[in-house]
Amino acid sequence: MSALLSIVNATQRFGGVVAVKNVSLDVQEGEVFALVGPNGAGKSTLFNLISRFYTPAEGSITFDGHNLLALTPDKVPSLGIARTFQNIELFEQATVLQNLLVGRHRHRSGNMLSDLLFTPSTRRGEVAHREAVEEVIDFLDLQAFRDKMIAGLPYGVRKVVELGRALATKPKLLLLDEPASGLSVEETQDMAFWIEDIQKQMGITVLMVEHDMGLVSAVSSRVLALAEGQELATGTPAEVQSHPAVIEAYLGTSGIQKGGQKGGQKGGQKAQNDKGAAA
Amino acid sequence: MRFVFKTSYDADIRLYKHGAQLFWYTLLLVIMLCVPLYFEWTGDAYLLGEITAVLIFAIVGMGLMMLTGQTGLASLGHAAFMAIGCYANILLLQAGVPWLIAFPMAGLIAGVVGTLIALPVLRLHGVYLALATLAMSILTGDFIVLFEEYTGGVSGITAPDISIFGYEINKYANPYAFYYVVLAVVILGVFAHQNILRSPTGRSFAAVRDSEISAQAMGINLTRTKAKSFFFSCTMAGLAGALFGHSAGYVTHETFDIVMSITLLLMIVIGGLGFLHGAFLGAIVVGLIPVIIANGRSLLSTSMGININIPGLESALFAAILIGFILFEPMGLYGRWLKIRTYFELFPFYRKDMFKRQKSYLKTERVQ
Numbered sequence: 001m002s003a004l005l006s007i008v009n010a011t012q013r014f015g016g017v018v019a020v021k022n023v024s025l026d027v028q029e030g031e032v033f034a035l036v037g038p039n040g041a042g043k044s045t046l047f048n049l050i051s052r053f054y055t056p057a058e059g060s061i062t063f064d065g066h067n068l069l070a071l072t073p074d075k076v077p078s079l080g081i082a083r084t085f086q087n088i089e090l091f092e093q094a095t096v097l098q099n100l101l102v103g104r105h106r107h108r109s110g111n112m113l114s115d116l117l118f119t120p121s122t123r124r125g126e127v128a129h130r131e132a133v134e135e136v137i138d139f140l141d142l143q144a145f146r147d148k149m150i151a152g153l154p155y156g157v158r159k160v161v162e163l164g165r166a167l168a169t170k171p172k173l174l175l176l177d178e179p180a181s182g183l184s185v186e187e188t189q190d191m192a193f194w195i196e197d198i199q200k201q202m203g204i205t206v207l208m209v210e211h212d213m214g215l216v217s218a219v220s221s222r223v224l225a226l227a228e229g230q231e232l233a234t235g236t237p238a239e240v241q242s243h244p245a246v247i248e249a250y251l252g253t254s255g256i257q258k259g260g261q262k263g264g265q266k267g268g269q270k271a272q273n274d275k276g277a278a279a
Numbered sequence: 280m281r282f283v284f285k286t287s288y289d290a291d292i293r294l295y296k297h298g299a300q301l302f303w304y305t306l307l308l309v310i311m312l313c314v315p316l317y318f319e320w321t322g323d324a325y326l327l328g329e330i331t332a333v334l335i336f337a338i339v340g341m342g343l344m345m346l347t348g349q350t351g352l353a354s355l356g357h358a359a360f361m362a363i364g365c366y367a368n369i370l371l372l373q374a375g376v377p378w379l380i381a382f383p384m385a386g387l388i389a390g391v392v393g394t395l396i397a398l399p400v401l402r403l404h405g406v407y408l409a410l411a412t413l414a415m416s417i418l419t420g421d422f423i424v425l426f427e428e429y430t431g432g433v434s435g436i437t438a439p440d441i442s443i444f445g446y447e448i449n450k451y452a453n454p455y456a457f458y459y460v461v462l463a464v465v466i467l468g469v470f471a472h473q474n475i476l477r478s479p480t481g482r483s484f485a486a487v488r489d490s491e492i493s494a495q496a497m498g499i500n501l502t503r504t505k506a507k508s509f510f511f512s513c514t515m516a517g518l519a520g521a522l523f524g525h526s527a528g529y530v531t532h533e534t535f536d537i538v539m540s541i542t543l544l545l546m547i548v549i550g551g552l553g554f555l556h557g558a559f560l561g562a563i564v565v566g567l568i569p570v571i572i573a574n575g576r577s578l579l580s581t582s583m584g585i586n587i588n589i590p591g592l593e594s595a596l597f598a599a600i601l602i603g604f605i606l607f608e609p610m611g612l613y614g615r616w617l618k619i620r621t622y623f624e625l626f627p628f629y630r631k632d633m634f635k636r637q638k639s640y641l642k643t644e645r646v647q
């Protein structure tokens with residue numbers, strides 16, 4: 001197996017803050033790779049580096065033999081990288097169908113003139129796009145919402161529509177930024193099944209940021225734990241969860257009583273919850 | 280309530296949603312084609328001239344609707360692009376270019392010039408485009424005076440007659456033929472507008488309007504997409520400007536002033552942002568208000584002997600109407616019509632909050 005995406009020693013600074021520091025990772029073709037870590041660990045920054053919204057101060061990012069750093073953000077999808085956003089970035093004043101059709105943008109063949117005249121080739125293209133989008137709608141059970149405006153949809157459905165829009169681009173690599181955040185237990189289970197199907201049936205490689213360790217250990221083959229922009233551990237979900245550095249990052253510094261207070265009640269509790277969910 | 284069962288992708292792609300809609304729009308087209316016959320019969324073409332003016336405004340409105348309603352960019356300088364189209368058309372005609380070539384050329388020139396000027400600011404987001412076009416609008420008059428040699432400057436320039444294969448059309452000599460010329464441009468414009476909306480280009484415009492960051496993540500080049508929208512918009516303005524020149528017969532450096540630019544923007548807001556119908560409804564309001572004011576004035580003076588002669592009354596009335604719409608009906612006239620229609624379709628189940636926009640969920644912290 002060769003690495004589909006490889007990041008070598010990436011560093012990103014915002015003024016004096018080092019958001020990502022010397023992080024390297026290799027995502028193999030066909031796997032589900034998860035990034036975990038406390039808030040502010042640099043997970044989303046890493047995503048924005050891959051989709052080229054940020055340019056790293058140091059390091060290199062290659063995808064499928066292409067140097068990603070040579071591209072502008074709008075060229076990244078044409079290589080086959082699709083992404084979702086942590087807080088949902090859908091086209092609010094458009095229907096679900098239109099949102100998914102925008103996902104087909106990288107497969108369009110016409111230009112503005114052929115669109116203006118609506119030539120037979122544009123019409124054929126439209127039919128082909130709609131066929132591809134219907135497959136996604138069937139896969140994600142979005143039939144009931146096809147012609148609904150995004151502005152009126154509940155949160156859970158928006159999350160699924162965003163996944164659908166990314167799938168409509170027919171990507172090789174799918175970047176999911178917290179796919180289960182804000183979802184109910186049932187919705188999270190659905191999401192886990194979908195991610196498995198995306199990987200196994202569609203053969204799409206998935207790189208995801210996720211806090212729900214239950215979901216992470218259910219679907220991912222490898223996990224990279226980050227804290228304060230630095231790599232803590234890489235390995236299988238079980239390995240990473242039992243790694244001392246990871247436990248320290250979640251619970252605080254050594255000395256359980258002291259650390260528990262120092263690291264913050266919330267962080268400690270979270271790690272415990274996560275462990276419980278994983279077991 | 281109507282339920283449309285779609286059995287093919289084409290049902291979603293074609294321009295009309297169901298048979299009844301096709302029927303009503305065909306009927307509208309037939310009525311529009313027959314309107315001059317009525318005025319020819321009465322022999323008074325004054326109102327036909329007003330209808331023609333409304334249609335010319337609707338052409339710019341369609342262009343501006345694509346830019347503001349569909350792409351989310353505001354232009355305060357569309358009168359300037361009308362001026363470019365108008366003068367380009369007149370100069371080409373004076374140079375001996377046949378009208379059938381000069382007219383589309385005028386539109387293209389306005390489109391290209393507008394896009395070239397806007398290109399540097401299209402890279403930025405926010406109000407910069409509005410500011411740049413506002414500057415354009417202010418400078419237009421000065422430029423026309425500056426190039427007096429070609430434009431006639433302060434003393435103005437006379438628009439030659441339209442000549443199609445030797446058939447001369449003058450607005451005053453033959454208002455009926457001129458009406459048909461304008462109507463033809465309107466129909467072509469409507470098709471162009473709707474074709475763009477139902478194709479990938481139109482969807483990329485909406486994507487840029489709603490979320491620039493995720494439009495980029497879907498592979499849409501922001502600057503290029505905005506430039507396309509601006510080009511379409513300016514071309515429509517240029518075509519309307521050329522027709523406006525023929526309609527007015529005589530234009531000076533004061534014809535396309537900033538008030539006109541603002542009126543154009545006002546027109547689409549009153550009509551309903553984001554709807555093609557809005558461009559037409561807005562044009563009707565903007566075109567008819569001066570007529571109503573003039574008629575009301577003469578009615579008051581003849582029946583009651585009251586003479587109202589307040590300078591700036593028109594502008595004040597426009598402003599009041601705009602404020603009223605923004606406060607009470609942000610969706611414009613077409614939005615109001617949609618609400619009324621839904622009320623009767625769902626009677627008695629219509630709820631007041633049906634068209635209320637839900638607050639969007641938190642947006643990703645803007646990355647750029």
